[in-house]
Structures are given as structure tokens and as C-alpha cells.
Amino acid sequence: MSLLDRRLLITAGKGGVGRSTVSAALALAAAASGRSVLLCEVNTQERLSGLLGTRPVGAAIGRLAPGIDGVVVRPEEAMREYGVMKLRYQALYRAVFENRMVSRFLHFIPSLPELVMLGKILFHVKERRWDLVIVDAPATGHGITFLGVPQAILDTVPPGAMRSEAEWMRDILLDPRQTAVNLVSLPEELPVNETLELAAATRDVLHMSLGRVFLNRFVEPRFSEEERMPALGAHEAPLLEAAFRAARAHGIRSDMSARYRERLEEALRFPLTTLPLLHPSRDFGRSSIDELAELLEREDL
Amino acid sequence: MKTSASKPRAIHLDPLAALRERRVIVCVGAGGVGKTTVAASLALRAAVDGRRVIVLTIDPAKRLANALGLEELGNVETRVDPSRLREAGLDPKGELHAMMLDLQRSWDDFIMRHVAPGQRDALRANRFYQTLSTALAGSQEYIATEKLYEIYTRGDYDLLVLDTPPTSHALDFLDAPKRILDFLGNDSMRAVAGPALAAGRFGLKLMGLGGSYVGRALSRLTGTETLEELSRFMLEIQGTYEVFKDRATKVKALFASDEAAFVLVTNAHRSTIDEAVYFHDRLVDERMPVAAVVANRIHRDYLGELPTPSEDELHQALQDANHPDGGEPPLAVRLAQTLAEARSMARLDRRHLERLEDATRPTAQLRIPRFDADVYDIPGLWAIDQHLFPRD
Numbered sequence: 001m002s003l004l005d006r007r008l009l010i011t012a013g014k015g016g017v018g019r020s021t022v023s024a025a026l027a028l029a030a031a032a033s034g035r036s037v038l039l040c041e042v043n044t045q046e047r048l049s050g051l052l053g054t055r056p057v058g059a060a061i062g063r064l065a066p067g068i069d070g071v072v073v074r075p076e077e078a079m080r081e082y083g084v085m086k087l088r089y090q091a092l093y094r095a096v097f098e099n100r101m102v103s104r105f106l107h108f109i110p111s112l113p114e115l116v117m118l119g120k121i122l123f124h125v126k127e128r129r130w131d132l133v134i135v136d137a138p139a140t141g142h143g144i145t146f147l148g149v150p151q152a153i154l155d156t157v158p159p160g161a162m163r164s165e166a167e168w169m170r171d172i173l174l175d176p177r178q179t180a181v182n183l184v185s186l187p188e189e190l191p192v193n194e195t196l197e198l199a200a201a202t203r204d205v206l207h208m209s210l211g212r213v214f215l216n217r218f219v220e221p222r223f224s225e226e227e228r229m230p231a232l233g234a235h236e237a238p239l240l241e242a243a244f245r246a247a248r249a250h251g252i253r254s255d256m257s258a259r260y261r262e263r264l265e266e267a268l269r270f271p272l273t274t275l276p277l278l279h280p281s282r283d284f285g286r287s288s289i290d291e292l293a294e295l296l297e298r299e300d301l
Numbered sequence: 302m303k304t305s306a307s308k309p310r311a312i313h314l315d316p317l318a319a320l321r322e323r324r325v326i327v328c329v330g331a332g333g334v335g336k337t338t339v340a341a342s343l344a345l346r347a348a349v350d351g352r353r354v355i356v357l358t359i360d361p362a363k364r365l366a367n368a369l370g371l372e373e374l375g376n377v378e379t380r381v382d383p384s385r386l387r388e389a390g391l392d393p394k395g396e397l398h399a400m401m402l403d404l405q406r407s408w409d410d411f412i413m414r415h416v417a418p419g420q421r422d423a424l425r426a427n428r429f430y431q432t433l434s435t436a437l438a439g440s441q442e443y444i445a446t447e448k449l450y451e452i453y454t455r456g457d458y459d460l461l462v463l464d465t466p467p468t469s470h471a472l473d474f475l476d477a478p479k480r481i482l483d484f485l486g487n488d489s490m491r492a493v494a495g496p497a498l499a500a501g502r503f504g505l506k507l508m509g510l511g512g513s514y515v516g517r518a519l520s521r522l523t524g525t526e527t528l529e530e531l532s533r534f535m536l537e538i539q540g541t542y543e544v545f546k547d548r549a550t551k552v553k554a555l556f557a558s559d560e561a562a563f564v565l566v567t568n569a570h571r572s573t574i575d576e577a578v579y580f581h582d583r584l585v586d587e588r589m590p591v592a593a594v595v596a597n598r599i600h601r602d603y604l605g606e607l608p609t610p611s612e613d614e615l616h617q618a619l620q621d622a623n624h625p626d627g628g629e630p631p632l633a634v635r636l637a638q639t640l641a642e643a644r645s646m647a648r649l650d651r652r653h654l655e656r657l658e659d660a661t662r663p664t665a666q667l668r669i670p671r672f673d674a675d676v677y678d679i680p681g682l683w684a685i686d687q688h689l690f691p692r693d
Contacts, residue, residue: 016334111428157526160526190675222639224628237621243603247635247639249601
């Protein structure tokens, strides 16, 4: 089944590996195939609008690019939406949410903030207003906790309001035809270790379907062994000295890229999608994301 | 009576003097910037210079943990074998110790001390306790500083270097005590669970909440069982609020004193630098001494002062050196591309670092270049030190 035919794609990985980049590029690739997309960020400083070169959207759904809407899901607003839906009556809603003490107290209820944020995202999956919902998940540890909240509630909370919410949410998350978790990694020690742990947790703890592993900032080999270690004279021109130092450093990076790709492929036993290290002349932004999206369009996702 | 003139301003500290004289160094910064290696490198330097040092790390890379001789077991203070340091060509006048913090265990140790023995198991199973000790933003930061303070007051070391948890938001560190105190002592919880506390009993009905308007609405959102669990939690934990408050005050006073200093670690990415600048401002506002801003993993410009060469110029240089220019595309073309890419990354970094420096002066600025491979051993930590404090 094609990755983009799913209803919900979750982008997970360690902090700083490029989750937002991959989420944005996937959204552009999906939009290019004619699908409508909702991009969600979870309780974080908004980044996706910046990467796509548009104005911030905040907690209200707004347009990021043709075919792509975006939203930042925060506990305050999600709680309010959940409350209105649950309590129905305006008077009751006011009694709870316009009481500052009570509304603050709600944020301390274990798992409730996560549940309502996840609930908002999954509500948008269920209503089918968009073909595809892409979630830029919180960084590794928090991401697993976040996605595991419905199951945790089903395991610990007796029947009641939170439990019935958790049930329909878990059904969407665990359905491999609807949902897949994509992992983002880097060809470096810590990110690769964390990706392997995350893959294991996705399969064995969350029981969710893995989509793709994106190995980001990948460096293809450019210099042979001999080219990196030239037999040069003792008094080399500074220009060549600099050039071969750069070539050696490039070689170390491309070796690491190959080695960590192999390690990931061996351990995960399915192919990776590599995304190249880019060298934007100005800041990493929309043009870089476009470049990656075009690569993804050519991949058979 | 505050006026704008009394707004605290950054002061310049000498980072090397701080390593020699202060008793606590706290390394802070966003996740993934290399805090752990910087913390270990600073500790190593102080040990070489003659102090008895311990570095407290949270989740070091396995190879770095091995290099420091750390076992998997958490919360065990271990001396780094001096022979490891000598193998790296170092002759330390002091001692380097290390410890991996087990944050969950630190929470259990800390809180169970203040709870009646009969209630400990129930408390451990309570979801409010689990939230407090794991999921609540700032809970890891809070307990890490608590453990630091415990070791500090014991007085076994000249210097403690703390590597803070890999949170995505560096600011969680400063806001942690307030969040924890909010959680334990917050008026909202007291308002909801208060009647039960006063009566010394629990259960939603007994709380006098079951029949109320707000109580009914709440239980529709959360279920009654959650509210009952909350009131049990509040009962079991009610004696600890003052303990927490007292410790948080003392830790804050220590951090703001001339016994301690912060080292702010960042990389050269735009968004990380935004966060570092914001964090620096907050530290200064709260009158916390900052010994240095360390920018890590800066891209190298191999060309230095040389102009960017064209493919023809590189081709000519190869010919002049009797070096074959072969391959497809030719070597000169690939070298030119590699040099230009490295230069563009280095220039991008430089632009961001200028902004960092403008925003955080007069705090000392330290720079570490991007190494060709990541650092996982003692010689690597020492190499970092030589970039932080170049010898002349």
C-alpha cells in the first residue's frame, strides 16, 4: 500500500534530525499528487510555516501552500474544543472553562492534555476534510508517550469519559491501512541508536505500523580512497592543502553515511529513503524543502 | 520600586577562572547540541588543573559512557581511572569522577523519604505521582538539580558539572521548580480536593464535590475515578509541599550565587541560536551568572583567507603539483564543489554566530569546530578543551 494513501502519517525522531523538514517535504509531495493535506505541529514553537515560507498559522487552521493547511495543536485550545464538544451546554461549559482554577487544574490531570491534543488530530482524520493528515510528532521520548496515551488510558482508567475517547482513537492509530509512523534519522551514532529504539517501540509497544525511515543529511561518496590521500610534496600549495583537507572530511562523512545506512538496514530489514545533505546559499527554507519534495515525488512512496 | 535602570545586565566572567573557583557549573541548552560532551570536557579540564570534579550526566552516548568508565547502573559515583587519562597523554593533578543520573530513581528516593512507609506503594502506583515524576514538563530538570544539590551539600567534591536533561525547550530548566510547585501546591488542586483534605478523608462524595455543579461537569470530562485518585494523591503528598518549596528556594539561591555558573551550549542553527539568546536573557534577568556561551559544531571553511577557487584554478594547481586530475566528473570539479559547499555552510554559521555574539555580550564566547567524527573518548574531550581554551 502506498504511503501517501494512508489517512494519517506521523513523523517521529530525535530532536534536531529534521522531523519538520521531512513533514513539510512529504506534504508538498502529497499535494503535488493532488491530495489535500493538513500538517499538524504538536505544542511547539511553530516551524512549518517558516519552512514553507508563509506566515504563522497558530492554533487556528490556516493555509500554508496550495493544497496544504496547517495548525499548531496546543493543549489550551484543544481542551476548550473538547470541553465544548463534551459538555454541549454553554452554561456548563462556562462553569468549567471560565473558572480559571478549574481550567488550570484540568492540565494537571494525567494524560488529559495529550489525550485532547491527539483527539483533535484524530478528529480531523475521522472527518475526512483532508485526504491526508501529517503530524510532526514531539521528539522521541515524548512522541512515544504521546502516541501511547490512548492505550495507557485503556490500561489504567476504569470505564468513563476518558476511556471511551481513548477507544476510538486507538482504533485509528493501530489500523495499518489508515496510519503509519515515519522515522527520521541522521547518519550519526546517537540518532541511529535512537531510531532503532523508536522502531522497536513503534512495533512492540505501540503496535503501530512503520511507514518509512528517512535517513536525512545523507552524504554520497565523492572521492575515492586514493583521491583523499594524495602523495603530495612537503611544500604543497595552500589551495591544494585546503582542497584535500576538505576532500578527507567529505570522505569521513560519506563513509559514516554508508556505514549507518547499512546498520539501519540490517537492523530494521527494510529499505531506507535517503535525503541528501543540502547546502543552501541562504538559510534553509522553502527552496530546500522544494528540492527534497521533488526527490520524494520521484521515490515510489 | 524597580526602575528600568535596575534591570540586570550580563557581566563578563572568565570561564577558566570559573572552572578553577566555582563549585557548580551547569551546562544548559537545547537537546542535541552536544551538552554532554561539553560538560565532560569542562570537567576533564578542571580535573587536569587539580580539582576534585564530578560530572553528572543524564543520557550519555554509550561510547562516551564507556570512555568515562560508567556502568549502566544509574546514580553511582565512579572515579574515572587515572590510567585512562594517562593513556590519553594527560597528567591530571586532580580527580575526575562521573555519574549517570537515574531520574526516576531520584524521584522515588526523594519523595518516598517524605511519605509514610505504609503509603509508598499506593503513591508509586498513583497516576498523579507518575505524571509528577515523568511526564510533567520540568520534572526531569527539577530532580536533576535536586540530586546536584544533595551531592553539593555533602561536600565531597571541589566542583560539580551538571549536564542537564535533553529537553527540547531549554527554558524548561528555569521554569521547572515553579511548575513542580504549581503541581503540588496549586490553588486549583486545593480548590478541587480541598474539602477532602480538610476532612482528612477522600472519595468524591465525601469531598462535597460530587453534588456540585462544577464537580458534575468535571467528572463528565475526566470520570469520577480520576478525581478520587487526585484526592488520594493530595492526601499522601500534602506533607511534602513545604519540603519542595524549601529545596527549590535553596537551589535557586545556589545558582544565583558566586559558587555557581552557567555554561550555555548551542550549535549554529538559526532556531537553536534564537532559543539560546532567549535563554541567555532569562538567565541574566534572573541574575544567574553565565560563564560562557559555547557554540558547538561550527562548520569549517577550509580555505581560510583564500578566495573561492574556480574549477580551472584547481585544475591548474593539480597540474603544477604533478597530480592527476582524473575521474568523472574530474577531481578539480569535485574539489571545487566541496570547497564551495564547506564555505557556504561556514558563512551561514558565521552570520548566525555574529547575531549570537551581539545578543549575549559581554558574556565570554567560546567556539568548537565541527569535528570530522563525533567525540566519544578522552583524547576527543581533550581536543574539545583545546578549542575552548587554546594554549598559546
